[in-house]
Amino acid sequence: MNQKAVKWLITLSILLITLTGVCIIALTMGTMNISIDKLFWILLNQIDSTDYTILMQIRLPRILVGIAVGGALSLAGVILQAVFRNPLVEPYTLGISGGAALGVSISIVFSLNQSYALSLPFFGMIGAGCVILAIYSLNAFGVVQNVQRLLLIGVMISFISNSLFMLIISLSKSEQMHSIMFWTMGSLEEPNRILVYCLLIVSLLGCLITSMFSVDLNVLSLGEADAFHLGLHVERVRNLLLILASILTGFCVSISGIIGFVGLVVPHFVRLFFGSDHRTVVMASYITGAIFIILCDLLARTLISPLELPVGIVTGLVGGLIFIYALVKK
Amino acid sequence: MNNTEQNQIVLSVNQLSCRQSSQFQLRDISFDIPKGCCVGIIGPNGSGKTTLLKAITGFIPAKSGQILYCNHSIELYNKQALSKEIAIVLQSTELDQSMHVEDYILLGRNPYRKRWQFWESEQDIQIAETAMKITQIEPLRYRQLNALSGGEKQLVRIARAMAQEPNLFLLDEPTNHLDISHQLQILTLLNRLKHKKHMSIMIVLHDLNLASEFCDQLILMQNGKIFKMGGAKDVLTYQNIETVYHTLVIEGENPISKKPYVFLVSEDNLKKSKIQ
Numbered sequence: 001m002n003q004k005a006v007k008w009l010i011t012l013s014i015l016l017i018t019l020t021g022v023c024i025i026a027l028t029m030g031t032m033n034i035s036i037d038k039l040f041w042i043l044l045n046q047i048d049s050t051d052y053t054i055l056m057q058i059r060l061p062r063i064l065v066g067i068a069v070g071g072a073l074s075l076a077g078v079i080l081q082a083v084f085r086n087p088l089v090e091p092y093t094l095g096i097s098g099g100a101a102l103g104v105s106i107s108i109v110f111s112l113n114q115s116y117a118l119s120l121p122f123f124g125m126i127g128a129g130c131v132i133l134a135i136y137s138l139n140a141f142g143v144v145q146n147v148q149r150l151l152l153i154g155v156m157i158s159f160i161s162n163s164l165f166m167l168i169i170s171l172s173k174s175e176q177m178h179s180i181m182f183w184t185m186g187s188l189e190e191p192n193r194i195l196v197y198c199l200l201i202v203s204l205l206g207c208l209i210t211s212m213f214s215v216d217l218n219v220l221s222l223g224e225a226d227a228f229h230l231g232l233h234v235e236r237v238r239n240l241l242l243i244l245a246s247i248l249t250g251f252c253v254s255i256s257g258i259i260g261f262v263g264l265v266v267p268h269f270v271r272l273f274f275g276s277d278h279r280t281v282v283m284a285s286y287i288t289g290a291i292f293i294i295l296c297d298l299l300a301r302t303l304i305s306p307l308e309l310p311v312g313i314v315t316g317l318v319g320g321l322i323f324i325y326a327l328v329k330k
Numbered sequence: 331m332n333n334t335e336q337n338q339i340v341l342s343v344n345q346l347s348c349r350q351s352s353q354f355q356l357r358d359i360s361f362d363i364p365k366g367c368c369v370g371i372i373g374p375n376g377s378g379k380t381t382l383l384k385a386i387t388g389f390i391p392a393k394s395g396q397i398l399y400c401n402h403s404i405e406l407y408n409k410q411a412l413s414k415e416i417a418i419v420l421q422s423t424e425l426d427q428s429m430h431v432e433d434y435i436l437l438g439r440n441p442y443r444k445r446w447q448f449w450e451s452e453q454d455i456q457i458a459e460t461a462m463k464i465t466q467i468e469p470l471r472y473r474q475l476n477a478l479s480g481g482e483k484q485l486v487r488i489a490r491a492m493a494q495e496p497n498l499f500l501l502d503e504p505t506n507h508l509d510i511s512h513q514l515q516i517l518t519l520l521n522r523l524k525h526k527k528h529m530s531i532m533i534v535l536h537d538l539n540l541a542s543e544f545c546d547q548l549i550l551m552q553n554g555k556i557f558k559m560g561g562a563k564d565v566l567t568y569q570n571i572e573t574v575y576h577t578l579v580i581e582g583e584n585p586i587s588k589k590p591y592v593f594l595v596s597e598d599n600l601k602k603s604k605i606q
Contacts, residue, residue: 002449004449005449035336043484058395138599214448215440215443215447215448218429218433218437219437219440221429222437223424225384225389225420226420228387228389229387229413229416229417229418229420230413230437230438230440230441230494231409231410231411231412231413231414231440231441232409242355271428272512275428275429275430276358276427276428276429277429277433279448279449
């Protein structure tokens with residue numbers, strides 16, 4: 001067997017074992033702590049108990065959303081970084097999350113989400129897709145000449161979407177305003193089980209598809225001209241991956257609100273530890289992203305327990321600091 | 331190599347015109363490259379040398395005219411098939427990445443990858459190994475690209491293109507920013523490839539003397555057109571160089587290879603010598 005394949009298998013196995021460990025810890029910790037040996041006993045023997053309900057109805061769905069959102073946002077980061085050949089872009093810094101948030105808030109204000117559960121993610125994806133299209137067109141017309149300009153354009157797009165977002169909030173009714181504001185801060189709580197499962201399926205499918213394109217991502221990261229000369233259908237692969245990134249971001253933002261910097265921090269550290277081969281980076285980022293979000297959510301739930309912090313604040317703080325560190329180091 | 335093989339035309343460009351930007355275009359370019367021949371493209375900055383290379387690979391689409399590779403239009407080849415035949419080493423490729431040299435060279439095997447193939451085959455690894463051996467960069471295989479010197483990066487780029495196992499090798503100023511020993515190393519390597527693998531080579535060079543020394547034929551370009559084409563003796567005349575480069579030169583001969591050699595003359599020195 002190829003040496004690289006063995007290394008790949010070992011890396012992913014270690015990460016998967018860590019993820020399982022983190023999930024078990026996240027299941028046991030919270031406002032009410034449950035010891036690990038008791039955890040399995042409750043899961044196997046006490047199906048009617050309150051503890052079982054807490055574990056299965058509250059904590060497990062949160063963990064599942066955490067895996068899906070952390071993984072998907074990290075994947076979106078990996079894709080955008082390879083396509084734009086820039087380690088500092090991610091859905092949040094490019095304003096894609098802002099676009100998705102705008103789409104979702106429009107659907108909340110016009111009560112479009114009440115008739116059909118999946119309309120929220122749909123509008124999120126449309127919003128994210130519009131921003132990616134805008135950045136991509138600016139890139140194609142030569143407006144984005146370097147990394148700094150790309151990031152600046154992202155910040156501007158974020159500002160524009162934020163202003164429109166505020167406009168929508170100011171025009172909305174007070175109950176809608178409350179639900180939009182709470183949703184914006186980011187939370188892994190999602191009462192609608194169908195949405196949880198849909199998100200998980202989309203996110204896992206996203207991981208599978210991106211993995212299938214991981215060698216193409218390696219080629220693409222050499223630049224458009226080199227990728228073309230190595231026989232890659234640059235336009236086709238790039239468009240497909242950008243659509244995938246907007247689907248993933250849109251879906252995540254519509255369910256968990258804006259959770260920033262995951263897509264930046266996770267791939268950055270995965271590359272640092274496991275190298276830049278996308279065959280490893282894609283899968284490892286997905287799992288590490290899941291671990292990162294579950295840990296951040298654990299912090300958010302337990303830091304000022306019984307009160308709960310929005311998870312977006314924790315990832316924002318941790319991620320923001322790491323982002324500054326990465327910028328300074330670059 | 332027998333005579334028929336030697337005379338076989340690998341690349342034939344007929345009345346090619348193409349446009350890269352609104353200001354710049356290639357006009358009416360025609361030439362043939364026989365198998366195992368090294369053609370040097372020379373000319374001032376902005377004369378269309380790089381555009382010509384990119385047009386041959388189809389990266390810049392032709393507006394009119396024809397590019398035939400082994401008697402078939404390059405438009406008929408699918409991208410993957412064409413990149414098995416033609417490899418290019420671009421001048422502007424940034425290699426500021428944390429990728430390892432070995433992984434980078436293995437990417438040269440991409441044209442041979444089956445659609446959903448995840449890992450390289452044993453054969454791919456063998457070929458990358460040979461490419462590293464020929465370019466003498468085996469000791470660098472586990473180094474990161476961003477930790478390489480200019481000369482090493484250039485050798486690594488050439489090794490990656492060699493892993494494509496091309497029959498036509500295009501190089502855009504491979505000796506740029508390199509010291510004379512690295513320049514010589516790269517051009518000697520290309521010369522060896524030409525002889526051993528009967529590879530056809532098109533190479534953009536700024537150094538006229540290197541071009542004269544290593545290329546079988548030269549194409550002198552000016553303003554997107556071919557100004558003169560032929561052997562070094564026909565192309566590197568002082569009249570041609572003065573017309574195209576607007577620079578004074580003196581023609582000479584390399585005493586060892588007997589190839590033409592040009593000496594630059596600055597106008598100040600010329601005036602001084604006239605006064606004396």
